[in-house]
Amino acid sequence: MSDKWLTWAKEIQAISQAGLTYTKDVYDVERYQRLRELSTEILEEYTDEPMEKIIDLFANETGYQTPKVDIRAVVFHEEKLLLVQEKSDGKWALPGGWADIGFSPKEVAVKEVYEEAGIEVAARQLLGLVDMHKHPHPPMASHIYKVFIACDWKDGKLQGGIETDHAAFFQKDRLPELSIGRNTHEQIEHLFTMQKETLPPFCD
Incomplete structure (x- = not known):
């Protein structure tokens, strides 16, 4: 099975985290938050990990995301x-x-x-x-x-x-x-x- 879904999920997560860090627009906050939710939903769909663990490990950081x-x-x-x-x-x-x-x-x-x-x-x-x-x-x-x-x-x-x-x-x-x-x-x-x-x- 291709791992492209994981690459896409990580990129969506990085975009959403950067957006939430720097945007000043309340509507953009909602859009970036939805992107973050989508990235965690992708991981939940393709792995056996519960959503709570995914959020804690994958989507719980703030600021510009770096490796x-x-x-x-x-x-x-x-x-x-x-x-x-x-x-x-x-x-x-x-x-x-x-x-x-x-x-x-x-x-x-x-x-x-x-x-x-x-x-x-x-x-x-x-x-x-x-x-x-x-x-x-x-x-x-x-x-x-x-x-x-x-x-x-x-x-x-x-x-x-x-x-x-x-x-x-x-x-x-x-x-x-x-x-x-x-x-x-x-x-x-x-x-x-x-x-x-x-x-x-x-x-x-």
């Missing part, structure tokens, strides 16, 4: 890559999560590694910035940019955290089942290539 930012730490050790097992689905991903207000991208990467893998790292450099819509991730209600930051292991012992069961380093040819909502196989393979070759940061 959300997901930051992932890339930690190599002896040519193996650090992955964490997510409690939510039992699958594996690079440690990371949403960007936090008051933290720089590097600070978020360091914090997420400590919280999800139990080790201290030093963030070194940007490896990539991608639009999840351009990659084979599952459909998402939000428009999301993903940031990859190289980090070096400094201290600590691997362990799970509040949101993760386990943390471990993996060889390229022995990867566990990946949580493709967080990282695709193609992204992971490219990071292994970057670890061996001097390549510029990727962006798309």
Whole structure:
């Protein structure tokens, strides 16, 4: 099934949110509010989520809508890559999560590694910035940019955290089942290539 309906719903939602933020006309407020309602009705029709949850996650923001930012730490050790097992689905991903207000991208990467893998790292450099819509991730209600930051292991012992069961380093040819909502196989393979070759940061 095509995911165009989700793209349309997100665009309608973004237009309505911007309109509600900037319009001064009372009649336009009604029109933009109706657009927001239509966007949530589309999601309710094509998903199993209740309207209350859709409104809370998808149509409850104010101001001009911009993409959300997901930051992932890339930690190599002896040519193996650090992955964490997510409690939510039992699958594996690079440690990371949403960007936090008051933290720089590097600070978020360091914090997420400590919280999800139990080790201290030093963030070194940007490896990539991608639009999840351009990659084979599952459909998402939000428009999301993903940031990859190289980090070096400094201290600590691997362990799970509040949101993760386990943390471990993996060889390229022995990867566990990946949580493709967080990282695709193609992204992971490219990071292994970057670890061996001097390549510029990727962006798309």
